[in-house]
Amino acid sequence: MDIQEKIAGEITIAENPGETIRKWREEFQVSQLDLARYLEISPSVISDYESGRRKSPGVTSIRKIVNALVEIDLKRGGQVLRRYNSGMPSDAIIDISDYSHDISLERVIRMISGTNYSSIGLNRYIRGYTIVDGIKAILSFSYSEYSKLYGWSSQRIIFFTEVKLGRSPMIAIRVHPLKPAAVVYIQPDRIDDLAVKLADVENIPLIVTELDAPAISKIMASLK
Amino acid sequence: MDIQEKIAGEITIAENPGETIRKWREEFQVSQLDLARYLEISPSVISDYESGRRKSPGVTSIRKIVNALVEIDLKRGGQVLRRYNSGMPSDAIIDISDYSHDISLERVIRMISGTNYSSIGLNRYIRGYTIVDGIKAILSFSYSEYSKLYGWSSQRIIFFTEVKLGRSPMIAIRVHPLKPAAVVYIQPDRIDDLAVKLADVENIPLIVTELDAPAISKIMASLK
DNA sequence: ATGAAGCTACGTTTAATGACGAAAACAATG
DNA sequence: CATTGTTTTCGTCATTAAACGTAGCTTCAT
Numbered sequence: 001m002d003i004q005e006k007i008a009g010e011i012t013i014a015e016n017p018g019e020t021i022r023k024w025r026e027e028f029q030v031s032q033l034d035l036a037r038y039l040e041i042s043p044s045v046i047s048d049y050e051s052g053r054r055k056s057p058g059v060t061s062i063r064k065i066v067n068a069l070v071e072i073d074l075k076r077g078g079q080v081l082r083r084y085n086s087g088m089p090s091d092a093i094i095d096i097s098d099y100s101h102d103i104s105l106e107r108v109i110r111m112i113s114g115t116n117y118s119s120i121g122l123n124r125y126i127r128g129y130t131i132v133d134g135i136k137a138i139l140s141f142s143y144s145e146y147s148k149l150y151g152w153s154s155q156r157i158i159f160f161t162e163v164k165l166g167r168s169p170m171i172a173i174r175v176h177p178l179k180p181a182a183v184v185y186i187q188p189d190r191i192d193d194l195a196v197k198l199a200d201v202e203n204i205p206l207i208v209t210e211l212d213a214p215a216i217s218k219i220m221a222s223l224k
Numbered sequence: 225m226d227i228q229e230k231i232a233g234e235i236t237i238a239e240n241p242g243e244t245i246r247k248w249r250e251e252f253q254v255s256q257l258d259l260a261r262y263l264e265i266s267p268s269v270i271s272d273y274e275s276g277r278r279k280s281p282g283v284t285s286i287r288k289i290v291n292a293l294v295e296i297d298l299k300r301g302g303q304v305l306r307r308y309n310s311g312m313p314s315d316a317i318i319d320i321s322d323y324s325h326d327i328s329l330e331r332v333i334r335m336i337s338g339t340n341y342s343s344i345g346l347n348r349y350i351r352g353y354t355i356v357d358g359i360k361a362i363l364s365f366s367y368s369e370y371s372k373l374y375g376w377s378s379q380r381i382i383f384f385t386e387v388k389l390g391r392s393p394m395i396a397i398r399v400h401p402l403k404p405a406a407v408v409y410i411q412p413d414r415i416d417d418l419a420v421k422l423a424d425v426e427n428i429p430l431i432v433t434e435l436d437a438p439a440i441s442k443i444m445a446s447l448k
Numbered sequence: 449a450t451g452a453a454g455c456t457a458c459g460t461t462t463a464a465t466g467a468c469g470a471a472a473a474c475a476a477t478g
Numbered sequence: 479c480a481t482t483g484t485t486t487t488c489g490t491c492a493t494t495a496a497a498c499g500t501a502g503c504t505t506c507a508t
Contacts, residue, residue: 004237005234005237006233008236008237009228012233012236013226013232013287031454031455033454044456044497045497045498048496051456053456053457053458054496055495056282056494056495057282058280058283058496059241059280059281059282061280061495062236063237066236167391168391171396171399175399255484256484265467266468267484268467268470268485269467271486271487272486277488278465282465282466285466
């Protein structure tokens with residue numbers, strides 16, 4: 001869902017819509033004056049909304065206000081929006097590519113000398129791969145950006161570097177609606193029980209390899 | 225998220241609010257007549273909204289309509305709601321409740337003797353709380369079920385028990401579109417740097433308390 | 449202290465909402 | 479085809495949102 005709808009919904013359902021408008025205006029750090037200037041109306045109008053003199057603002061006003069807040073933030077560089085809805089490029093993805101045909105997961109795991117830690121079989125096929133820096137991804141991706149990991153096909157294998165216990169990546173997958181066909185940890189410190197449990201629950205094979213990211217990148221590219 | 229807010233937001237932002245009202249009324253399988261009867265108004269009013277004669281309905285009207293749709297569905301057994309808001313009970317949630325008014329976060333943190341590990345201020349208000357078993361939640365909730373943590377307001381404080389490094393809960397929050405107003409770890413083993421970093425990125429105060437879950441439950445309930 | 453910036457309060461105007469009800473158009477369905 | 483339920487259209491009226499502008503109040507930096 002996009003942020004405008006979320007804000008508009010909150011304002012509409014709130015017992016005190018004016019207060020909620022104020023909350024969001026302040027969240028975006030826009031003064032009544034700035035907002036009024038942007039909308040080319042008098043600042044007192046904004047005050048009237050927020051103070052509740054206008055008890056039931058129409059959807060048109062709300063839409064204008066909400067859109068204005070978002071647009072003002074975008075003009076300023078989208079600082080607030082990024083917290084909800086980030087759209088910035090990221091260096092967390094090390095490599096990503098898709099195949100035009102199915103590739104046997106079993107074969108891939110053999111080529112990268114992988115060990116399966118989960119009880120899920122490898123009898124499936126992939127159509128793409130993503131190599132991602134686990135820590136950077138968690139830090140820089142917002143919810144919607146997680147879809148970036150999935151390229152054109154969700155039938156893919158995701159490699160994570162910088163893994164400590166191996167819990168974080170599996171939790172991200174657990175919480176996200178898109179599921180990969182397999183997960184591989186690149187040189188993890190160790191593998192926590194919870195990571196394996198989550199893999200089993202999600203029916204996703206959890207593999208570990210001791211090759212490094214550049215080597216894997218080369219191998220995966222050679223399969224095109 | 226609260227389904228009412230979602231619907232209201234969609235209606236407000238839509239280029240044609242009337243059509244969106246109709247879409248939802250039909251989704252709930254409520255006739256204009258039934259809706260009008262429930263609201264004790266004339267059915268022509270509903271038609272006027274939907275056809276667009278009333279171009280900018282106020283929040284009061286929208287709220288009434290949306291609430292009516294939800295309440296009518298509940299009276300019928302909540303068949304439609306269940307599709308959006310699956311309502312399975314879960315033993316991962318230890319306690320959950322909402323307030324009818326704003327409560328100062330600062331005050332709450334003082335009452336539970338909390339320590340703020342993040343650099344985010346406590347100058348905000350909450351409208352509800354959830355106490356949840358961190359491990360059980362991760363294991364038993366699917367993506368859509370995470371909304372359960374949010375009760376009726378997303379303006380809430382979420383307490384996690386069974387926290388080891390404190391990374392998992394923050395990652396779940398990071399990946400999920402709904403954000404709480406504050407996160408509290410109940411007697412964590414320790415606090416990882418990444419957890420604090422995530423809290424800062426998400427603009428969510430990260431608090432630690434040494435009180436136990438039953439004590440917190442009692443304190444939070446006393447604020448009603 | 450003296451602006452400047454931000455917000456509130458209020459009187460006023462106009463256009464639109466929120467509502468009614470009657471009549472008409474449309475579907476189903478016995 | 480007659481009946482019942484659903485929706486649309488429209489004329490009408492009271493209320494109120496949407497906007498203005500001015501005056502007044504804080505707060506804060508010069």
